[in-house]
Amino acid sequence: IVSAFDSEIDQVLDSDMIRRFRNDPGFVSARVEAVNWILTVHAYYQFRPETAYRCVNYLDRFLLSTTLPKGKGWSLQLLSVACLSLAAKMEEISVPLLLDLQTKEPKFMFNPKTIQRMELMVMAVLKWRLRLMTPFDFVHHFISKRSSIGFQSECDQKHV
Amino acid sequence: MDEKPQRFEKLDREGIGTSSMSRQPMYKHLDTETGKRTAIRRLLLKPELQDSFSQSSGLPSLNAAQEEEEEEDYYGVPCMTIREVSLLKIMNHKNVARLVHVEPDNEERFLRLYLEYAGVDLTTFLKENPIWASDPKVTKDLVKQLLHGVAYYHSVDAAHGNLRPHNVLIDIDSSKENVQYNLLITNLQLLPDTLQSNYKAPELLLGSKELSPAADMFSVGCIFFEMLKKKPLFETRHDQIDKLFRLMGTPNEDDWPGVTQLYGKKLSEYRQLKPKNLSKSLFLSDVEPAGVHLLSKMLCLNPNKRITAADALKHRYFADIDPEQQFKTTITATASSSASTSASVIP
Numbered sequence: 001i002v003s004a005f006d007s008e009i010d011q012v013l014d015s016d017m018i019r020r021f022r023n024d025p026g027f028v029s030a031r032v033e034a035v036n037w038i039l040t041v042h043a044y045y046q047f048r049p050e051t052a053y054r055c056v057n058y059l060d061r062f063l064l065s066t067t068l069p070k071g072k073g074w075s076l077q078l079l080s081v082a083c084l085s086l087a088a089k090m091e092e093i094s095v096p097l098l099l100d101l102q103t104k105e106p107k108f109m110f111n112p113k114t115i116q117r118m119e120l121m122v123m124a125v126l127k128w129r130l131r132l133m134t135p136f137d138f139v140h141h142f143i144s145k146r147s148s149i150g151f152q153s154e155c156d157q158k159h160v
Numbered sequence: 161m162d163e164k165p166q167r168f169e170k171l172d173r174e175g176i177g178t179s180s181m182s183r184q185p186m187y188k189h190l191d192t193e194t195g196k197r198t199a200i201r202r203l204l205l206k207p208e209l210q211d212s213f214s215q216s217s218g219l220p221s222l223n224a225a226q227e228e229e230e231e232e233d234y235y236g237v238p239c240m241t242i243r244e245v246s247l248l249k250i251m252n253h254k255n256v257a258r259l260v261h262v263e264p265d266n267e268e269r270f271l272r273l274y275l276e277y278a279g280v281d282l283t284t285f286l287k288e289n290p291i292w293a294s295d296p297k298v299t300k301d302l303v304k305q306l307l308h309g310v311a312y313y314h315s316v317d318a319a320h321g322n323l324r325p326h327n328v329l330i331d332i333d334s335s336k337e338n339v340q341y342n343l344l345i346t347n348l349q350l351l352p353d354t355l356q357s358n359y360k361a362p363e364l365l366l367g368s369k370e371l372s373p374a375a376d377m378f379s380v381g382c383i384f385f386e387m388l389k390k391k392p393l394f395e396t397r398h399d400q401i402d403k404l405f406r407l408m409g410t411p412n413e414d415d416w417p418g419v420t421q422l423y424g425k426k427l428s429e430y431r432q433l434k435p436k437n438l439s440k441s442l443f444l445s446d447v448e449p450a451g452v453h454l455l456s457k458m459l460c461l462n463p464n465k466r467i468t469a470a471d472a473l474k475h476r477y478f479a480d481i482d483p484e485q486q487f488k489t490t491i492t493a494t495a496s497s498s499a500s501t502s503a504s505v506i507p
Contacts, residue, residue, distance in 0.1 A: 028383035044347070089239040098236050112234035116205070119237045120264055123245070128262055 013038045016062045018146065030073070034080045048091055054069060055087035060063045062125050074108040081110060082118035090130055167192055168274060176281070177326060178352035186350065188277055190277035191260055198260050199277040201348050201485070202270045203241045212371070224325050242270060244333040246275070247318055255309030257329070257346035279331030282383065282470070284326075296448070298341065299387045302330065303380075304478055310380055311469035322370035323379035324359045325386060326350050328389075358397045359383065362411070362461050365401050366423040368425070374463035375409050381458030386456075388447055402431070408461050409435030416462035449476040 021027050035056055042052045059079060068075040081102055088095045098112040110118075123130065167464040168189040176199055179186050189198045252337035261274040281286070286293045293299070306328060313320050320327075350424040363370075385393040394400040405411075410433045411419045420427065438459075439445060439452045454477045457467035465476070 006199060065397040085236055086242060089235075089237070089242050095235060095239065096236050112236060116234075116236040117268065119242075120205075120268065123237075123242070125264075128245050128259075131250050 006076075006090055021064070026100065030076055031063070034076050034122060037077075037104065037143055038080055038084055041101065043097060045088075047088060050134050050136050051084075051087045051091040053136070054091060054130075054132065055083045057132060058083040058086060058122060058130070062122055066123060066125050074110075077108045078110055078118050081106070081124070082122050086119055086122060086130060101109055104124065168198065170268070174353050175278070178347070180349045186348070189274065191274070194260075197277040198390040199275040199346065199348055202276055203244065203273060204270045205237055205241065205264065205268055232355060245271065245273065247316065248275075251312070251316065253309060255305050255343055255345055257344050258311055270273040275348070276344065277329065277346065278342065278344055279329050282328040282330060282386070283324035285330040285332075286387070290390075292339070293387070293390065296451075300451075300478065300481060301389060302341060302343055303384050304342075304481065306345065306383065306467050307381060307473050309343065309345040310376055311473060314469055319371045319373050320345065320347060320376050320379075320451065322347055322349075323376055323383065325383060325392075358394045358400045360391075360400070361463065362401065362404055363423075363463050366402075370420075372463060373468065374466045377458050378463075379470060380457055380469070380472075384455055384458060385442070388444065388451070389442070393442075394407075403459070404459075405430055405433050407436055407438070408459060409433050411461045415465070420460070436504070445505050446494075448477070450475070450479075453477070 038055055038059075040054060042055070060148055062079060062083070068079065081098070085095070085098060087100075098115050102109055169186045171190055174188040174197075175185050176188060178184065178200070179185055186200065189200060190196075190245050193199050223441065245259070245262055249262075251258070257276040259273060260276055262271055264271050272342065283393055299478070310323070311318065323345070327348060329346055331342045332345065333340045333342065359379040359382040360433060361372075361375035364375055382393045394403060409415075410430050412432070413420060438456050439447070439449070444455075446454050454475045457475070458464040458472065
């Protein structure tokens with residue numbers, strides 16, 4: 001588990017940057033909207049909770065390291081789709097098509113090629129560091145610790 | 161391989177083989193930022209292109225209509241590509257080749273992965289340094305480093321899936337009084353040499369498609385044998401199973417419970433054979449018994465009983481190596497050092 005922490009350094013969000021963005025009401029409401037859309041689609045496809053965590057982590061890390069063109073709502077929507085698609089591909093066993101992923105009344109629809117380009121851009125901005133520790137990993141870890149004292153769980157198979 | 165960024169310079173004379181994907185020769189590239197060598201691996205961004213890509217020579221460019229069709233059922237960057245690159249990105253071990261840089265090509269048809277490259281591949285090493293390679297201590301040192309690298313892969317919940325001598329790089333550092341060997345596991349998609357030698361685990365040959373740590377360990381066993389005897393364990397692909405069963409015995413329910421249910425149909429084509437004495441049938445009498453024992457554990461047919469990389473490192477074969485200090489030979493650097501390159505020692 002120590003090695004897992006080592007890989008975390010890139011994923012810590014810069015608190016100064018967070019403070020600066022907090023004071024920008026336009027940004028905050030746009031982000032809330034984006035996250036809400038993500039969670040709606042997430043619920044629709046019954047993705048695992050890890051997927052939502054990952055997706056919002058990618059979204060925030062991207063927003064903190066790059067500035068999207070101002071006043072263009074589509075760019076945030078495109079980013080949301082790309083992040084959701086990446087998160088699902090990292091976490092889920094089956095992933096919907098890019099066209100099907102844009103459900104629940106998104107404000108804009110994008111063709112798959114554009115989304116793929118955005119996926120590549122997001123991964124480049126995140127320096128390809130898509131593997132991350134989620135709070136869920138700790139749950140698995142502690143369950144597996146417990147199971148070694150004689151508590152059977154299906155989660156432990158993977159992490160012991 | 162047409163346009164390349166400023167950062168990487170193609171080293172024209174240092175070919176490393178033929179790409180199994182594009183059937184073009186592959187070259188090492190110099191990373192001008194660090195002065196280190198890299199090799200390129202390509203990952204497709206469109207899995208459906210695989211077929212037309214591998215037929216290559218008369219590579220038909222996709223026509224517009226086909227491309228329209230693709231749009232409909234499009235998943236974007238393939239899952240496996242994303243998972244693989246993000247995994248390589250966090251890998252940090254002295255025996256595993258680092259991912260130096262990633263970039264898509266101009267048309268976004270594939271990703272170029274620049275992987276650390278050092279020294280020469282194992283086959284070349286064995287051929288070019290017959291004296292060093294015959295030293296049992298060198299073999300032991302190299303197998304140990306190989307196992308450390310493989311154990312690292314497995315410790316991050318990953319399997320390598322393509323362990324073969326051209327993916328094992330050996331860098332000889334003869335600058336010091338004691339010659340040192342650094343082993344690096346990489347994953348390049350190169351065509352096998354003229355010999356269709358094979359390193360696949362029996363469960364994969366019998367039809368399983370699952371890459372697993374156990375399957376990696378079988379490949380390690382094949383590589384171990386190759387280090388000992390300077391020739392591949394299975395020289396031809398088509399009769400590998402046959403040869404393997406003649407050596408290890410045909411698997412049965414006793415030593416591999418469930419095997420009939422999994423692969424019964426395929427197994428019925430083979431005669432029931434009994435396992436043989438490895439040392440005798442593989443002419444390993446010059447190898448210490450502990451080494452033969454370790455080899456037999458790695459070549460174990462049942463993947464569930466096959467030794468793991470972590471356990472192999474604890475095997476008594478390695479008992480006489482100082483665990484802290486890497487083995488150093490006392491051969492002075494007067495012997496052939498043609499293959500030595502800048503060391504890739506990572507602090």
